[in-house]
Amino acid sequence: MGIIDTHAHVYDVSAYSDTVGLINNLKEFGVTNVLLPSTNLDDDIHIRKLVSLDSRLFSPMIGIHPDHIDHSYKSKVSEIEKYLMNYDYIGIGEIGLDYYNNHDNIKEQKxxxxxxxxxxxxxxxxxxxxxxxxxxxxxxxxSKKNGISGVIHCFTGDLSEARRYIDLGFYLGIGGILTFKKSRLKDVLVKIPLSYIVLETDSPFLSPEPVRGSINTPCNLVYIVDYLARLYNVDRDEVINCTSENARNIFKIN
Ligand SMILES: [Zn+2]
Structure with a gap:
């Protein structure tokens, strides 16, 4: 089985000018699927362009990052409904709440x-x-929604938060932060079975050690796979098979 990146913004043209090179590298590194969440609706055209180049490798999502939510949130919801009627998306994202950057729009975010x-x-x-x-x-x-499932993208919480998300049926998206020296994520993850983890990069952000600071790509998941293999004391294939099986189940990838 190949590596699945469940969250990457590799359609960002300012970071990735060589699309053909990117696709070749992904295949060389054994990355078989890259899921592309949007951060705002303008991303969608770039996402579809990538999907049109290789629809097995790339899968689109539609969503709006909480930083981009304002008073016009209701019309944004209707727009998302329209997008869903006109194109096949593998999921909705990224969506959520961010109280770190913007405190003016919390009500609208919610x-x-x-x-x-x-x-x-x-x-x-x-x-x-x-x-x-x-x-x-x-x-x-x-927790108030019945029938919702998915991934907590870029999970960085503590053990109790991890367990509470898992109890809701969610999976934890794990990427570069795991490898950062100051991160305590490894101490949390070691108590969470691999069967609740999926891989993600959040490319172009959050490159793992030892390539931290560079433009991230899904190819760098090999570092996360190695890290998890050491952390759980299993071989690399087990990490890949388990996390990719999880991703396939969540996003119904054939
Ligand atoms: Zn993201």
Whole structure:
């Protein structure tokens, strides 16, 4: 089985000018699927362009990052519904709550998340959840929704948060932060079975050690695979097979 990156923004043209080179590298590194969440609706055209180049490798999602939510959130919800009617998306994301950057739009963030989760439930699509400094509100919102599933993108919480998300049926998206020297994520993960983890890069951000600071690509998941293999004391194939099986189940990838 190949490596699946469940969250990458490799359609960002300012970071990735050589698309053909990127696709070749992904194949060389054994990356078989890259899921592409949008951060705002303008990303969609770039995402579709990549998907049109290789629709087995790339799978699109549609969503709006909480930093981009404002008073017009209701019309954004209707726009997302229209996008879903006109194109096949593998999930809804990224969506969520971010109290780190922007404190002016928290009310709108919450209202938008609530509405868009209902759309995900009725469309039977999994979600890619962004949560920063907002665990309690994200958890409470998700726990009120029946039939929602997906990934907590870039999970960095503590053990109790990890277990509470897992109890809701969510998986933890793990990438570069795991390898950062100051990160305590490894101490949390070692107590969480691999069967609740999926891989992700959040490319172009969060490159892992030893390539931290460079533009990230899904190829760098090999470092995360190595790290997890050492952490769980299993071989690399087991990490790849288990995390990719999880991703296949969540996003219904054949
Ligand atoms: Zn992202």
């Amino acid at each position: 209202l938008f998340l609530d509405m868009v989760l209902d759309i995900a439930i009725s469309a039977k699509l999994p979600v890619s959840i962004h949560s920063r400094n907002s665990f309690e509100d994200v958890y409470n919102t998700l």
